[in-house]
Amino acid sequence: MKHLPLLAGLFGCLPVCAWALELAPTTIEGEQTAEPGLALDQPSGMASRLGLSVRETPASVAIANRDDIQRHGAKTFRDTANTLPGVNASAPPGFGGFVSYRGFTSSQITQMFNGISVATGLARPVDAWIYDRVELVGGPSSLINGAGSVGGSLNYVTKLATREEQAGEGQLTYGSHDTAGMAFGVNHALTEPGADVQHYARLDVSRNTNHSYIDRDTREAWSLAFSLLSDLTPNLSHTLALEYQDEHEDSPYWGTPVLNPKVGELKIDKHNRFNNYNVADGRYEQRTVWARSIIDYRINDSTTLKNTLYHLDSQRDYRNLETYQYNMSNSAVNRSTAYQVRHQGEQQGDQFELRHDAHVFGLSTTWSGGVEYKVNSTTNTPLNVPGNSTVDPNAFNPGHFYDIPRTRERFGKDKTNQVTTRALFVENRLGLTDTLSLLTGLRYDAIDLDVTNHRAVTATNPRHFKRSWEPVTGRVGLTYQFIPSANVYVQYSTAAEQPSTTTQVFDVSTGKQWEVGSKFDYLDGLGSATVAAYRIERKDFAVADPQDPTNSIPVGAQSSKGIELASSLRITPRLLAEGNFAWVDARYEDFNEKIVTGAVVSRKGNTPTNVPRRVGNLWLTYEFAEDWQGGVDARYVAQVYADNANTQTVPAYTLFGSFLRYQVNSHTSVTGRVRNLTNEVYAEFAHVSPAYYLGSPRTFELAIQTHF
Template identity: 25%
Template structure:
């Protein structure tokens, strides 16, 4: 079952966004004559192409324009597809183990959702974007993206509302899709891991005689292990086309279809006693499954269609539009644990099922130019960002029978589910108008000024019902100075907002969370070397936080996160690359409706974590690369009163890659090499989640 970050999620207080309009893009509709393919090269200046191992690539994540990481006045990390391939990753949230400020898979292995925290705050619902457009998720609605179709993963840390509207205060993750390269070639792979997962994939590029560039990505996987009752299926198909019209408009069209049919994994929804600490019965097995085979299923169908249009008017002005339509349908059922029955050494369970259908239409249009005013160069951008989201949801639940933790017997008949307690249609519409001025002057000075105003309307019809409208203005001021030798110190101030869904105990609709962030740092990309070192210190305040104390829900909380991040990526010597990260934070509740939580750290929040990964291409054995890594995850709390601690853990990773022959490669990767059994996090004394055990995988690839 999808891990729920709070009881409110289980109760289904969901809302997503809707604005029924796509901005028309007239240039793309002009008649086509001879097509010219768009050539995408490694290290291209679009900020969306292959990273190809570059430590300081151009990115659009922090400015919506192609800007090197060192010139963005916030901390940014970029993870290329080659990194995902080297680790044989099956999920996106497995990619963040060596990234400062980010915790991936905080609830252990969850096959149907990519979970992550950025700077101490959960970023899964309002901090996921693809090609610059939101993948909003709430309740059980949303979209699942497979890493096989992703060119790069970008992490923008800290407040981002000036660019993206309502978003997670800790930062966001942007997936950049693979698009046609404009060349002929591709790759295919087959892989297997020790849990019984097996997969095959193909990624093929080509160009027609008429100049149409195309790409076809496909992958099928048999999923198994982690305590699932039965094997399952994951599949994706993602075709895309690129061309340039006679009028010079660059057009890229993408589509993707995703199918998931599987059971739920174990190791989740378990009590603190028996996982973190021993009970009278000992410890619960890491793969223990609290579900019921006959009542356990997860089925997803999903379709996304995206258009990216860019027109250079030839006079210094460029117009870009990215639009996406999406649909997903999820049918899910599973009893799961919610409390320990110490008298019988069993876990009490809830029988739960839902059906959720989501539709979304999004469009972001921006106009860019560069102007000179005296000694100042202005790189100007103005844009309009529109979002429409609709989610239809039906949820039902009842108590299920207890399940023994020492001798589980599955198959006990369960009472039929009662009438749904939620049967509603939730819509959200957002319109945001934004401007940006990147000013360059003197000897390496860069000023960044941003402003954005958003109107967000949310409505739920059925049970429950609510209606709210938020109007918020966001700002960012940034200043940086580039010195010879590649050193760039910077400072920035930014505000944010994040719309909240549902009602308070008074019956009033929830207002948007708001807040601000101060950040100072330094980025070093030494001249002539492929290396980037980033040091950032931040102070982030999150206000209007919704808090529930017993049966009372108010909006008066303030949570503050202050911390330090250090990250290094790139080449230390010829053939030797490093990925290192260190994060030290202080996250605490400053104001709340429960005095026992004030001054305390919210549950599931890891405040200190570090990693070091090295990869070496042996010159003595051409084609052989060995790698290793160590990850330290600090302790966290299982409760907001900070009385139940979840201990720290140290994990080791390793890998070997060998080029067998021309175009052939074998890649062996192991995560959690010593097979440590540990608890990733807890959401109270009754909901703990084991971290993933050892996962060894072997992939054979052929490139052409």
């Protein structure tokens, strides 16, 4: 808390004070401004299929483009997501990509890749090199991506081939804990100018290795993206996009146990904070292959269509000893939960979109509509045994997985979940006047779940289990551009989420949001800002039945309300300030939890776990001279609860960083960066054990970047 007033004062005043200043129009040239900052006139990405800009969209939209990623030193797309307002993302091994946003977590935040929604577990942080941008839409957004998205949506967009004749870039990095990275990208025209058919290819490759700050934890990861853009006619183009990702981690870090007593603010033994209680041969591996075929066709000046056919194949393997807790005297650590599992996932589908500009009764209007079909199949092959052992945290032999009793037993497939989705969607923007526009949208999903049990058939675990849902979701919003450089908007949106349980007949969980906000430029275009206030309600999800602890009932309800601010300001020609701040009040309105004793306890009024009340970011970048640039940054995350009873808390933290960049010549730069300057000890995530998933200590990094 000690740093919060400083952070809030520095970047909170930027957008708020702007209302007291004279607002002036900004001249926009091209689709995206070259000036760093919010870039309100860049395309809004997945927030709308109507081709609107961020400014024109009546919703909270934040985008970190390629320049933002490099300027802020984001190493992975998770780091990039954390630069966006209100996002708190982490990567605990058992959770894949975990995101907290607007008071919601896990499946209530949809994570997409190139506009395609995938399983949360596939959202493990990947090197940011192959990504062009990360997009964020706040609140219910099922209209855009289907079931889910009560709290919001993140979209990670890969670099694709462009119509540049030749462009290349490369990067070498080395830093603390023997962290090394190599990356390069090249875009090249394959045909001579003037040819009837033009082809352009792009290839991006990155490799990263490191010995973690946690004992014995080592990681190696490869990412590759290749795309071929073909202009078949002046109006018809096709893009073939292929991606391959491979991650291998030995003896993964699974968390640091907290000391007894486990009440109030949880604490760890800082002397042993780098201990790894996993077995010596613990492992995490993931291999993912993407293939996309994208057709863009301009039928005429008013009508375009786009079709994306895709296939995804992924395999993840875990082999770890995962749970660690101190004994009552805090003199030894009890280890348990030996878990080995293979997740095999496959998804294929097709998205078709048609967009048309027209006039109705003299009013300009844009229509977008389409269909989507996808099949997602996942199969788990798990083995779970107790694996109990006790070790001295000051000196211990981690042992090996297959030395644990019963880990050599044969194990087979558990279940295969196949979800088939067919969807129809339509969206419209109607210009009611030159300054007032109405945005509406509607989506219908037909979702079929088919579960196949590969193990023994019982009354509660049949061979096949089928369920179907048909949710309808939508959005309506008004935008009023009261002066050329500023607008206000109001929006109402809904969402639907299929039940997490597959053994009972439940309907979809529903969500709705009211949001008001504004997007504006100030100080003759030197600054830009966004502000939004919202309330979200989610209901009808499964909770424990207080009358029958062995049963669940679909009566759960939770809500959140909050405010988000973001701004960038060119204070002087050499000094740039950027920042965002989010406050949220999240609580359960109706939630019953089954505790260890078997009793059912109400958690009404409590805050969900791992939801910080405040999150803020600040960056200051200064050009000392023509060839020298430096900067400082700060990130604040408020305390979170580690349990639904709200009796255990994980403390707030503030991280500071700095960088210094030297421009060797017009092509090459050298950057030195320090992260976590004060060597703060903090938890990125709180496990239910409970345990800390610790963030990185102070680290140093040197990077050489070149463009040619």
